[in-house]
Amino acid sequence: MAPPSPLLTMSGITKSFPGVRALDGVDLEVQAGEVHCLLGQNGAGKSTLIKVLAGAHQPDEGTITWRGEPVTLRSPIAAMRLGIATIYQELDLIEGLSVAENVFLGHEPTSAGFVVRGSAARKATAELLERLGHSEIDPSRLVGDLSAAQQQIVSMARALSHEVRLIVMDEPSAALDPEEVDNLFRIVGELTDDGVAVVYISHRLEEIRRIGDRVTVLKEGRSVAGGLPAESTPTHEVVALMTGRNVEYVFPKRSERPEAGFATGKEPVLTVEGLTRRGEFAPVDLELGPGEIVGLAGLVGSGRSEILETIYGARRPDGGRVLVDGTPLRPGSVRAAVRAGIGLAPEERKAQGLLMLESVSSNVSVSTLSRFARAGWIDRRTERAATHQAVRELSLRPDNPDAAIRTLSGGNQQKAVLARWLLRGCKVLLLDEPTRGVDIGARAELYAVIRRLADEGLAVLLVSSEVPEVLGLADRVLVLREGSVVHTADARELDEHRVLDLVMEGSPTP
Known part of the structure; x- marks a missing residue:
């Protein structure tokens, strides 16, 4: 037939x-x-x-x-x-x-x-x-x-x-x-x-x-x-x-560190105490040390993105506080968070994180423009040289700071967002769905970049809908269900089935 x-x-x-x-x-x-x-x-x-x-x-x-x-x-x-x-x-x-x-x-x-x-x-x-x-x-x-x-x-x-x-x-x-x-x-x-x-x-x-x-x-x-x-x-x-090569989830090797993550003789760079927003998430406590990656795992609507945005100051909390290097931040102030050394790579990269009609250089320098100001004018030559160095460190392609950001692939657009905070010299990087819309080959590159930045001392708080990604990248994991933290553990102590059981059936951690 x-x-x-x-x-x-x-x-x-x-x-x-x-x-x-x-x-x-x-x-x-x-x-x-x-x-x-x-x-x-x-x-x-x-x-x-x-x-x-x-x-x-x-x-x-x-x-x-x-x-x-x-x-x-x-x-x-x-x-x-x-x-x-x-x-x-x-x-x-x-x-x-x-x-x-x-x-x-x-x-x-x-x-x-x-x-x-x-x-x-x-x-x-x-x-x-x-x-x-x-x-x-x-x-x-x-x-x-x-x-x-x-x-x-x-x-x-x-x-x-x-x-x-x-x-x-x-x-x-x-x-x-x-x-x-x-x-x-x-x-x-x-x-x-x-x-x-x-x-x-x-x-x-x-x-x-x-x-x-x-x-x-x-x-x-x-x-x-x-x-x-x-x-x-x-x-x-x-x-x-x-x-053209065999690549799946390729996660870089974790650096050896004590189980407590930040218990390396150094104080936590980010401290979150009782942070809460009514109707979005219950009080959250966490500490994040230099060189540590902490993951937030949970379903869409569990409060993951809202927690990141509240730490960043884009949402005003109803209670609790955020501290960087032991100093409390003014609640609900993005300016205060950025000045203290916090950077955010948002979930909606194109709508919230990028200036789609501008060049790579303009996107990377947008949070650091005062550095290039001379008598009220931007020194474009200095700006271009600095942004070019930042994107080269992340192997962004094409290697051209004048390229329009809209012409880049999703993975390279994400690298441009990371380069922005690398140029700023931030201490804490908040990553919300960092590989959303990124192809399987470029993911491995982003994973390597994130781990390298952590190994260089950056503290990373990561949100991802893909449980293998959270478990493969993070050192510690906080599992969220309906706005509450139901479990906290070393990432190596968890597997995908355990996390899914917790987000579907878990009860808040005492």
Whole structure:
């Protein structure tokens, strides 16, 4: 029996931008009702390929066949009319509009040829949200008031508001906790049971095995493998195709230190005493010594990011205090925290941590500009030399401080944030999801950078949704559940199953 004809075929797709050949003859074939996983490092061409499929970019060469017919996707609207929807990692929602207005933006419900607004759109949105297992989201609520996970659901509802036959999901689980990931996979299963195809992009190989049917691997703008069985293809083979070498979670060796972490004859550089914010996290106590990495493990919503932001002064605590080298900081003051030597690499790197229209040099020097001021003017030559040295120490690529930060891969953008605090000479570095959206090869580089900075005396407080990352990088781990610390231990005394048991079932530590 002949196999069914593909729903989608992309053949020999090329796309160039000034000075860059982003796609160099990519092939992709997707069957109806399958989950086809697209893998590749940052810069491999995944984003460009899905933008070609979404109609946002026009290919220079190559053909696209949809349901057996050649098509030209001249715009996102043209792609959507064919039944192709894309949910981007960087969600393109309008925060000032309601959930319902975002879901039906551009194709409002109609009756007798007239656009129906208000209650009809809210009712239709509520039905979509219920289908997605999130009926608690109010269709009238402003999108800007929702959590990142809830915004992801709204973006999915918008895709399902069309008659879709193929949905592209770009890192859809990045902002979700395990229960929400389970719900996402349930939705994907229902879609594929109805014959809808899903192109699924993720850096998490365990997700690919769990949800995928077949895999296509991109490397340097080329498809180096297609149609691989998602469940049975060995991890080392997939990683080797992506990177040209065998790399998985590669954590640098920990420095030998006493179990107490900061008990090295030195006083703790960061002390947190009874820090609390009502409705977000219960009183937290911790000490962090020079050269120590402490990890916070817990589900999304457990208070991890809120603790980091309160230490940094971006949120004002309801109680407790933060001390650096024994000196209390003024509560709720970012300026006081930075002056005391605290730096933050936030979870939303592009929205909160970077000036996307500026150069690498401007991004690195932004917290240290006074150092380069001369009679009210910035000495750009001195600034450029200093930032160039900082990024070189972290092996940032390209080695060009004048490069636009938006053109860098996720891993190199993160290095630029780290370089900012390296140049500032901070004592405490707060890292919130440091490898989110970073490919598997660049992760190993970031892990090595973080460990080297700690070995040089920097104190690091780390938050990550990936338990292996917390256990592999940290010296000590605080496990959080619903805003409370339920367990504290040396990282070597824990494993992934123990941590997950604690975050799901744990009770606060006495």
